[in-house]
Each structure stands twice: as C-alpha cells, then as structure tokens.
Amino acid sequence: MENMDLARAIYLAGKAIGAGLAMGIGAIGPGVGEGNIGAHAMDAMARQPEMMGAITTRMLLADAVAESTGIYSLLIAFLIIFAL
Amino acid sequence: MAKKEKIFLTVLFVIFVVAWFFAARSLPDTKEAFSTLGHRWVVTIGNFSFNPATIIMSAVLTALIVWFAVSVRKEMKIVPSRKQSIVEWLFESFYQMVEDTVPDERFVKPTFVVATTLFIYIWLSNMIGSIPGISFVGFEDGTLKEIALFTDTWQPPTADLNTNLTYALMVFVISHAFAIKAKGLKAWLKSWFEPNPVMLPMNVIGELAKPLSHSLRLFGNIAGGGILVFIFSYLVKYFLLPVFLWGFFGIFVGTIQALVFAILAIAYISAQLT
Known part of the structure; x- marks a missing residue:
C-alpha cells in the first residue's frame, strides 16, 4: 500500500466509488418496483386466498422483470471493477 | 427421523x-483467488475469438436434450410414462400460453416451437450453473490458467452474452419476419411511421432496445449470480453456504429467468402481429 503512487490511488478510489454508486442508485428502482408488486400481490391474495398459487407465480415473474434494471447496474458495477 | x-x-x-x-x-489467498474473477478462457484464431467453455457446454447440453427427446419419442404410449407426462405437461402449458397471447392462428404453432425450444435449452443451461463441477479459469488476457475442479459450478452457456444475444436477435428477426408475413410488406413498413413520421427514430430505438434488454437480463442474472456466488463461497471458505447459494441462483433464479425469456419471446412476437 505504501509504494502506491497518487494516480493509482485516485484510479482505485474512482473505481470503488463508481461501482458503489452504480449499484446503490441502481437498486432503488427495482426496490420500489418489487415492493409495489409484492404489496399488490398480498392485497390480491388477501382478497382471494384461493388464487394464491396463480398469483405467486405471476408475482415472481413480474419481480424478475422489475429486477432487470438492478441487474443491469450489477453488470455495470462488475464491469467497472473487473474490466476497467 | x-x-x-x-x-x-x-x-x-x-x-x-x-x-x-x-x-x-x-x-x-484472497488476491490470487479473485484475480481470475470475471475472466474467461478465450482462444483466438485469425480474426475470430472463441469461448471454448461455452462451445463445449452448449454441445454437451444439445446432446443431452437430443438424447432425452429421442428416449421419450421411442417409448411414446397412450398411457404416458412419468417422463412422457412431464414433457406433455410442459408442452401443453406452453401451448396454452401461446394460444392465449398470439392473436393470429397461423402463427401459434411456430411461436410455440420457438418459445418452448428456447425455454428448454435455457432452463437446462441455467440448471448446469447450480451443479459444482469443472470450470475453465482464464487470465485477464484470455489464456487458460487452470481447469478448476469443484471450486465453481459448470459454466452455463447462458453466462456468456454471445449465446443470449444470439437468441434475442433470433427472436427479433423472427418477430419481424412474422409481421411481414402476417400484415404484408407495405403495412409493416407503415408500422414504423406510427402514429406519425416524426416518431420513426423512436420506433427504431424502441425495437432495437428489445433484443438488448432481452439478452442482458438473462446474462446479468446468470453471470452476475455466478460471480456473487463465487465471492460469497470464497469468503466463507466453501463452508456449507455455497450449497444454498447454488440452489438459489441456479435453480430458483435460473427457472424464473428461463421462463421470463420464453414469455418475453412470445410477447415480442405477438406484439408485432397486432
């Protein structure tokens, strides 16, 4: 660590901050979206408990689609860390 | 007990x-273990570079699927065996789904064939990612470091963007070919200028974004999950936790993403037909 010059230190700091920001901000959207999906699925299940199986599968599918922007930011974070 | x-x-x-x-x-130690993270073994011949791991694993998977299909086909009966009833259930539920979504009757069967083929291949490929096995570890410049035994899972072909982008582009081309066949060339060309000609760039970008998001969703889930599992497994020194992580990221996420890929393929094709 001691023989690290300033340029490399700044480079590493930029990488770490960039990856952290990409992942942290990118996780907000999917969090809100999946929360909405879960809440409404719970509502629907409370109203019609006999539909529980069908609602659960559709909820998981919708979760997977809502999650995709979070997955993109995970990809970008990995790219920043490993490929930049 | x-x-x-x-x-x-x-x-x-x-x-x-x-x-x-x-x-x-x-x-x-940590630095050495993570130095190969996210890198692949790449072979370059002339101007082309290949991912041998992807090619080998897809060949194995294709052989497995063909072997299974032939073995089911051979012993087809009116009273189905367990294998046959699984296949029948899968095909029936997919056919039902396609029939409900695709508006044009002529394109139900082709869409069903495309979507089910994609689902079976991608699902099996994701399942491979939940079984510990032989993985090819590469350096940053693409040379082979070692063939690692049981430190990671088998390398699923879907953890390689080349595979996913191929399938997503295939769905893209098929959907537009069906649209031309169903509506005629003139109506298809006109559909790019809806609702008015100013929207042409928007329509083009919207169409091109479909295969991109389609392929990146699957790639990100499988490849990102694999990297996460590798990091977590190393941090606990492969004590007990990897089993559950492989189960979650391989079986649970893998099944859902394969289903999502197939459903989106159906949705993209049917969106072009209306």
Missing part, C-alpha cells in the same frame, strides 16, 4: 467439518 439416522447424520457432519478444516487451509 429414527435415532440411527440422527447419529449417522451427526457423524457425517463432524467428518465434513474436520475435512473442511484441513481443506480450507490450502485455499489460495
């Missing part, structure tokens, strides 16, 4: 912990 089984499991667990304790000491 009987008392004998309890004793047996306890002894097994103790042996596992002792064996793990000695095996974990020979693991490489």
